Amino acid sequence: MASEVQSEGGGLVFQPMDQFVVKPLFGDGSIQWYTVTNVTLWMALAVVAIVVILVLGTARRAMVPSRSQSIGELAYGFIYKMVEDVAGKDAVGYFPYIMTLFMFIVCANFLGLIPMSFTTTSHIAVTAVMAMAVFLSVTLLGFVKNGMSFLSLFWISSAPLALRPILALIEVISYFVRPVSHSIRLAGNMMAGHAVIKVFAAFAGVAVIAPLSVLAITAIYALEILVSFIQAYVFAILTCVYLKDALHPHH
Amino acid sequence: MEGDIVQMGAYIGAGLACTGMGGAAVGVGHVVGNFLSGALRNPSAAAGQTATMFIGIAFAEALGIFSFLVALLLMFAV
Numbered sequence: 001m002a003s004e005v006q007s008e009g010g011g012l013v014f015q016p017m018d019q020f021v022v023k024p025l026f027g028d029g030s031i032q033w034y035t036v037t038n039v040t041l042w043m044a045l046a047v048v049a050i051v052v053i054l055v056l057g058t059a060r061r062a063m064v065p066s067r068s069q070s071i072g073e074l075a076y077g078f079i080y081k082m083v084e085d086v087a088g089k090d091a092v093g094y095f096p097y098i099m100t101l102f103m104f105i106v107c108a109n110f111l112g113l114i115p116m117s118f119t120t121t122s123h124i125a126v127t128a129v130m131a132m133a134v135f136l137s138v139t140l141l142g143f144v145k146n147g148m149s150f151l152s153l154f155w156i157s158s159a160p161l162a163l164r165p166i167l168a169l170i171e172v173i174s175y176f177v178r179p180v181s182h183s184i185r186l187a188g189n190m191m192a193g194h195a196v197i198k199v200f201a202a203f204a205g206v207a208v209i210a211p212l213s214v215l216a217i218t219a220i221y222a223l224e225i226l227v228s229f230i231q232a233y234v235f236a237i238l239t240c241v242y243l244k245d246a247l248h249p250h251h
Numbered sequence: 252m253e254g255d256i257v258q259m260g261a262y263i264g265a266g267l268a269c270t271g272m273g274g275a276a277v278g279v280g281h282v283v284g285n286f287l288s289g290a291l292r293n294p295s296a297a298a299g300q301t302a303t304m305f306i307g308i309a310f311a312e313a314l315g316i317f318s319f320l321v322a323l324l325l326m327f328a329v
Contacts, residue, residue, distance in 0.1 A: 086302050181313035188316050234309045241306060
């Protein structure tokens with residue numbers, strides 16, 4: 001839609017969706033699976049950020065933690081407590097996976113807030129891979145741990161007998177919609193927030209409303225910092241909820 | 252001409268789909284408001300229930316995101 005605005009010429013010219021275009025870093029060749037693109041760069045930077053926080057930051061193991069060490073300890077304790085509270089004591093063995101997901105998403109989100117950077121988590125391709133990985137592993141885990149009785153997740157024994165087939169249908173649908181909502185929630189929130197910032201940035205070109213639009217960008221940017229963290233938290237907490245369903249399918 | 256009408260319908264549909272996001276906003280507000288009114292009555296129990304609140308927000312928000320998805324599909328895919 002943005003390209004149509006541009007082609008008409010004159011007036012406000014803005015491309016709020018241009019920041020999400022995947023481009024090769026070197027040259028303008030076509031994009032193959034091995035091409036190094038801006039997505040590759042910013043994902044690698046997210047991994048570097050995680051290594052800096054969790055490996056280098058805590059390497060000294062000081063009794064009085066430095067700033068980076070306290071961030072690492074805070075994140076570790078926060079996610080560990082969440083896994084224990086939401087998924088149960090016996091799910092603590094799956095804590096590394098959830099910690100990995102959370103740290104990757106939160107670092108990618110925060111790096112995407114740097115001006116001129118690229119938000120990798122705004123692409124459904126990225127989040128769908130993570131959500132499908134969670135969905136498949138949780139489903140497999142449910143069948144491995146409980147055998148066929150995992151299917152009792154869909155058969156709600158506390159409901160009246162006449163209602164149970166209908167409820168089972170609804171439960172099955174909502175189970176298979178999980179990876180869709182799980183991935184689109186993150187990608188949609190990231191994409192919408194960044195696009196809104198760009199839309200307000202376009203209004204800054206008009207001198208009369210420029211101060212107002214700069215104020216609005218500042219406010220939305222602050223909101224985006226909050227949303228970046230909360231969406232990573234929600235992704236991790238929903239993974240815990242799904243994990244709890246897989247470990248204890250009986251209602 | 253025919254393609255124009257189809258595109259017009261897609262755009263109107265995208266706009267209508269966005270009303271679903273308003274419903275999600277009402278739902279999220281309802282969840283947080285009820286959490287707060289409960290938390291202010293018994294603040295000592297509130298800390299343990301924030302995770303539950305976020306799960307509720309996430310489920311309420313999911314349906315708004317489906318309408319956002321429908322709008323995106325109508326704008327860019329249909």
